[in-house]
Amino acid sequence: MYGIIDCDNCYVSCERVFRPDLKHTPVVVLSNNDGCVVARSNEAKKLGIKAGMPFYQLQEKYPAQEIAVFSSNYELYGELTGRVVSLIRQEAPNYFRYSIDECFVNLKKLETPDLKQWGEQLHRKVQRYVGMPISIGIAPNKTLAKVASHFAKRYPGYRHCCLIDTEEKREKALKLFPVEDVWGIGRRYAAKLKALGVQTAWDFASQKAEWVRYTFHNVVIFRTWRELNGEDCVPEEEMAKKKSICTSRSFNGMITDLADLKTHISNYAARCAEKLRQEGSVASVVCVFIRTNPFREDLPQYENFIEYPIFTATNATITIVKACTDALEKIFRPGFQYKKAGVIVMQTSPESAVQSTLFDINDEQFDKLKKLDRVLDKINKVNGSETVVLGSQQYALRSNKGKAEVFANVIKHEFRSPNPTTRWNDIIRLK
């Protein structure tokens, strides 16, 4: 069995940990630079606020409505979600974190007779320890676990944990589940399915294998169909979100040294940048994660995941490598033996859609970076990959004083909450 565990309205829930008074108030969190809405509480969703709504529109549309607005505070979200993952790891050591607020766990070796109870307990524990509400979906494969997780979120009756472990439950769940919400079915295929009269996940799962094959000629769709029918066929790496690129590795041995980790991270970052350029897109957020070996219970455990915004969306190797190594420095702790690390670049969009912002590097520099990357790609293509690499891909990065930090200081974050878990000056005041 697999479990999908995610934080409910993650960023909003993080803000509410230190603002219990906002428990029932509509809350939204804005993107970098306070541009648009990236997270909404259930109350905000009920008001009709959509993800991606520009902030000025929010002000225009709801002039009289009380809405608590926060700038994104990745420092706080990183810390609190790290605590959540640490608790999950204690209950299920075979876990894979695939975004800041989502984890899947392999429960095959878990010795617990009652998974539903296990999930409910985990929810209660995380809620109490960290103040974060989570939902848990458990099923024989990841696609069905995702379905279960939707139910766990939507209906309070499940007490935050929904288990699909019988044929009867599978049928009942899939019949209620719109086909477009099935994980792995894109909008395009959902439209086609609907045009063919397939409305629910159950309608789709009940089709014959040949029909699915000949209608779509697509392995992913076919695999989704198999999973809906109870088979287990989606590999771990594909859990990472669609609009993101992930490069990660488990090391042969263990790594303790920051410089060594940096070299690895630089290479993963360079690889991600290359992939971005190949598909003509740019990323606005990089994530770096590192972890020790959770199966070596005899060793001290540490795991962290950081989302690190890039000021202007980019696919320049230098910028992405720099952001990733900076991010790594924030989460690296000495004294641990690291087993796995990775880079995820997120919120990718087409390169043509990039607008350079007011505070960003000037056009000349932008062109230089572009030229550099073109040359880099060309040389590496002609002479074999990694013929030319950045210094940091080979050696420890020397300086941490780059431009990015200067840009960071001008990022707009008018409504940013304090950081009571990471800064002494911000800890809560007790009257």
Place this chain on the structure above:
Amino acid sequence: MAKVKILGKEFSHPNELKFADAIKAGFPSPAEDYRHDGLDFNRDLIRHPEATFYGRVDGDSMVEAGISDGDLAVIDRAVEPAHGDVIVAYVNEEFTIKFLDLSHQKEGYIELRPANPKYQPIRISADDDFEVWGVVVWTIKPWKR
């Protein structure tokens, strides 16, 4: 990109065994049997690192309990609050540190009691949407600023 300094996550440090390899051959060190990891507040005083938060005492409402303005409180959310505990709660849009008095539960209310006659206890009725935010497990008092 704000500067990120994660203090809360780093809870325990592997301790160097300073004398472990001093003698490679010959006599086993007589000290070896007494080798022990050093004392570590992070490890020994913080029982639930994921549930531990810190607060700064602001004011004198608990002064007679020995908790004064500027003290640092270590708050553990994993601990079940019990009668008589020093707790942190969120009341009237602020965090407050008080004794938890459950002796009137049968009468339908509980009280948050200050330790200073200047202040009134805060009465909370059973119908109020009230939660104990966390239990104070330690306070740290600076003697030298």
